[in-house]
Amino acid sequence: MTGKQTRSTARKATPAPVRPTAVQPPPGPHVAVLGAGNWGTTIAHLIASNGNAVRLWTRSSELADAIRTERVNRRYLDGFDLSEHIWPTNDLALAVRGARMIVMVIPSSGFRAVCRQLAPLVEPDQAIVHATKGLEQHTYRRMSQIVLEETCVRRYAVISGPNIAREIMEGKPSGTVVASPFPRLIERVSGLLTGPTFRVYTNDDVAGVELGGALKNIIAIGAGISAGLQLGENTRALLITRGLGEIMRLSLSFGARAETFSGLAGIGDLMVTCASEHSRNFRLGRGLAAGKDVATITAQLGMVAEGVNTVAVAHDFVREHNVYAPVIEAIHAIVHGGQHPIEAIRELMVLDARPDVDLG
């Protein structure tokens, strides 16, 4: 702990309001939130706003210190005062030991690595909830499967839905879905998150909720392309609807249930991602429409859009399992095959017409 102390006093660039810097966390039961990006910070804030002690873990000691002293996450969620009940730390053991619940909000590419770090620290009576929308490359694993493979934890849940962090922080009415095969856990997660402007709905179809969240990112890239090419609202509706059909066909072969996709984690999330011009995937699509390549856009965004990874995973799966998914394949050809969007759309438009609704 002393190391952290010296570091935080050593580099204090901006003068922060003077507050007692707690190096030891406050005593009593707590919830751990792992990942202090905009969504992780928002979840921590929601839980803390309900009067629960939250330990917010981030790999970066600078960020932890900054949040602790400023009560603001300037890097990912600037402009919002965070609850006093949030205690940030870069010490994973301190965050998770004894936690009533562990919420993981880690990008899918680093998810397994964090689970491995977590493995020696967690116990069988703890629960892990994750809010990561993505699939693991090559293995097609969902995040909850990685939790089970890497840790002794058996009680797990997923949070997913149309959740733009900033809107939630602004107190605009929003809702999300918590899915788990463990009803008592769903109840507890729901109790921690529910607030005056945030509603929590429940589902036991974990696979469906995870896949809805992961696969919609692909369609969001398509929406960005469509907007970039100024193709209009009909095109967007065509894309979203046909895209949802593909998401469902793919997900059913992963064991998901069709009904789930009529809910917040399905069509709900898809609508928000395809409408929101600020999402990374949407901006990626816009860039592609303007003729830029993925590397250039990624450099400009400053981060990787989850959809880039997800479309590669989905494409492999579609090929391997012979699922009819031309939109996903077209977006894959644009993102990873360098095909020009107009060319890809032209190819899509000449395919044989299929039944409007077909889940087979």
Add this chain to the structure above:
Amino acid sequence: MINENDAPRIAAEVVARVYERCRARAARPGGKPLDEIINETLYHERRRLARQRGRDEERAFYSGLRHRLGRASEAETQRMLHEIITRYVEEISGHFDPNIYRVATRVMPVGVSALLTGLSPGRLLGSGLLGGGLLGGGPLPSLEQMLEIHGDVETTRRLNELGTVLYVPTHSSNLDSIILGLALYQAGLPPVTYGAGLNLFENRIIGYFMQNLGAYTVDRLKTDPLYRDALKEYSTVVLEYGRPSLFFPGGTRARAGTLETYLKKGLLGTAVAAYRNNLERNRDRRIFVVPVTLNYPLVLEAATLIDDHLQISGQSRYIIVDDEFSQLDRWVAYARGLFALDMHIYVRFGAPLDPFGNPVNEQGESLDPHGRVIDPGRYLMDEGAIVDDETRDAEYTRMLARGVVRSFFANNIACATHVVSFAMLHALYERERPSHLYRFLRSLGPETSLPVDQLLATLQRLLDELGALADDGGIQLGRVVSSRRAEDVLNHAIRRLQTYHTRPVIERRGDRLHVGDANLLLFYRNRLEGYGLLDAPTLVRQRQEAP
């Protein structure tokens, strides 16, 4: 195994628990009233009896029940419910006879050898051999020579001292119960309480032995939820009493010859239930689940099983009573084959699991995926206290089932007959490249043949893949297969595949191999289904445990 003192105590305990649970549920708001439970029993049982012949005593019991129910007082309804539960539990726990039991436990291994060498129990018992030379290792050829026991027997033995072991084997033949009993005896492991299908008890060849060996009956035709409750409670109490037990988690014999990819969760869930009950009484007596794989180079009932599998789905029979298992001449033929060809039956004890599907070390401690010791009791806790939660435990049982299925695949022992059948069918498939799989399978017959060289090439590829898979611990190889020499494996398998079955499965004529019995070829080939070997297509659509 249950001893003579336990049996009545266990039965009484089960009846009391099931009865009390019904009453507690009925007392809850919205709970099912007792007369409704009885009506449900009547519905299920009368439906079952409508499809079965005989059983007059049962019919009389249920029609009597129906008459009484109409004008029953509360007290009378309670009595009736108690009667039903007692009846179920008595059937499950069997007609336990301590005297016969004592003889049978001593006689079992010898009796089994005798059976397999073609002696009927009647002749065996009438022969007067039981008391004499036989027990001292008399004139019969010994089955022990045919049994090969693999896996970590030492750990399994230790775990029997540290806690209660539940064996969950693969199921391919009615011989399994007998072979397992013998394997445990031979490995020096304590005898177990069996859950075995009612049909086995009614079988005229081995029913006698099943009756009195501390086995309990599982009647898979009984769909009444109350019966299932009683059955699960029975298994739970047996485990709680610290008696090692055994049941087949796949339910029935694998019709298609495959490994089980989906398990029944009812009985399997009694592992976590028993552990929880123990913990609630502050007894940290652990339950260890040991998956066991059984592999026969030839299966006694193969012909009936595969025919049943190939019936249009939905029409296949869940319970078969008139198969080779009840035909003495098939037993004799089978036993002759076993002895004549020095065939080996493989029994392999897989690595133990806890009721949550975690691996367990030699000290009986549960391990996390990276080998760290964890306290499994904490899976049942919420904020420091043990909590009853059926939904949670059902999910744990699904996780256990996944672990057991994984173990089945990793501990499956590939015999030459499996490997050669797989290669033969695949070589034919590659030659034809059929667009319709089932039409292709139906087209195979004695006129279908392959040059030996062509088969050897496919076989060698398969052996190489199997070798690599085995090196990674993904499968086990039988003695001859592990030589990885295609020619040896082929010759070995052909001799066996021409032996016991009425028609040879594969026949060698000159330098060509002919399909003798396409169904059996499929049956033996299917033991290697699900590994993705040779990128072969899936030929059996099976329900899978969710990943």
